[in-house]
Amino acid sequence: MALTMQLFMLVLLPVASLLPPGTQAGEIIGGWEAKLHSRPYxxxxxxxxxxxxxxxxxxxxxxxxxxxxxxxxxxxxxxxxxxxxxxxxxxxxxxxxxxxxxxxxxxxxxxxxxxxxxxxxxxxxxxxxxxxxINLPHTKKKVKPGRKCSVAGWGRTVAWNNLTMATTLQEVDVEVLEDDECMYRHYNASTMMCAGDPEKGKDSAKGDSGGPLVCGKTAHGIVSWGPYRPPGVYTRLSTxxxxxxxxxxxxxx
Known part of the structure; x- marks a missing residue:
């Protein structure tokens, strides 16, 4: 399905109502159910x-x-x-x-x-x-592009359906990308990081808003914003x- 490249903030996901026009919530698209209690943080x-x-x-x-x-x-x-x-x-x-x-x-x-x-x-x-x-990174410690990380959340599982929400924790693997892959307007490489899998389209590099981008056993990012398709933008925790x-x-x- 063709999706627009309009940028959005991963605003909150309503529990019982649709989002206002022009906004998008965090979601795990193309992922799978996480192993029971494998992410206790x-x-x-x-x-x-x-x-x-x-x-x-x-x-x-x-x-x-x-x-x-x-x-x-x-x-x-x-x-x-x-x-x-x-x-x-x-x-x-x-x-x-x-x-x-x-x-x-x-x-x-x-x-x-x-x-x-x-x-x-x-x-x-x-x-x-x-x-x-969960552990946090050292100050100014950056994750090298190409590293495989993961996101998880209870958000939507179908990008175009506001009502398809996960009841169990979902997760998906994503790749940390070069900053220029996310050179959208307002992208700031010192406070933000870029991750996703544009080729495979497994998720939009987003868990629920506010969830962690986990690399190994350390949280390196916070799900923040991005376009309607990967890659997505995360708050860079090391900053x-x-x-x-x-x-x-x-x-x-």
């Missing part, structure tokens, strides 16, 4: 905003902190950890309210840039075989390590 975010309910992805980086995209902000956010099937009450699940949302101070000053947010949980998560944290560390240190009790 994954977080499912249910977001209340102006009376509507949306979803995003996120990932646990400390017992009381989840990283996600800044555009996943809301009036109220509930985090579900240890989930595989988000429509069932699995014994592995922990449901925790977000106490505070901390958007990067420079988010919104430039279109699509600095798309990162720390969520401080109202109570600490209990780490176990179903719920674990924001000082901000993440300082924010978490300041907010720890």
């Amino acid at each position: 994954m977080a499912y975010l249910e977001i209340q905003r102006k009376g509507d309910t949306y979803i995003c992805g996120g990932f646990l980086v400390a017992k009381n902190f989840v990283l996600t995209a800044a555009h996943c902000k809301g009036d109220k956010i509930t985090v579900k950890l240890g989930a595989h099937n988000i429509r069932e009450r699995e014994e592995s699940q922990q449901v925790i309210l977000v106490g505070h949302q901390y958007l990067h101070l420079d988010y919104g000053k430039e279109p699509r840039n600095n798309d990162i947010m720390l969520l401080k949980l109202a109570k600490r998560a209990k780490l176990n075989r179903w719920v674990k944290t 924001f390590i000082p901000w993440i560390q300082e924010t978490m240190r300041r907010l720890q009790p």
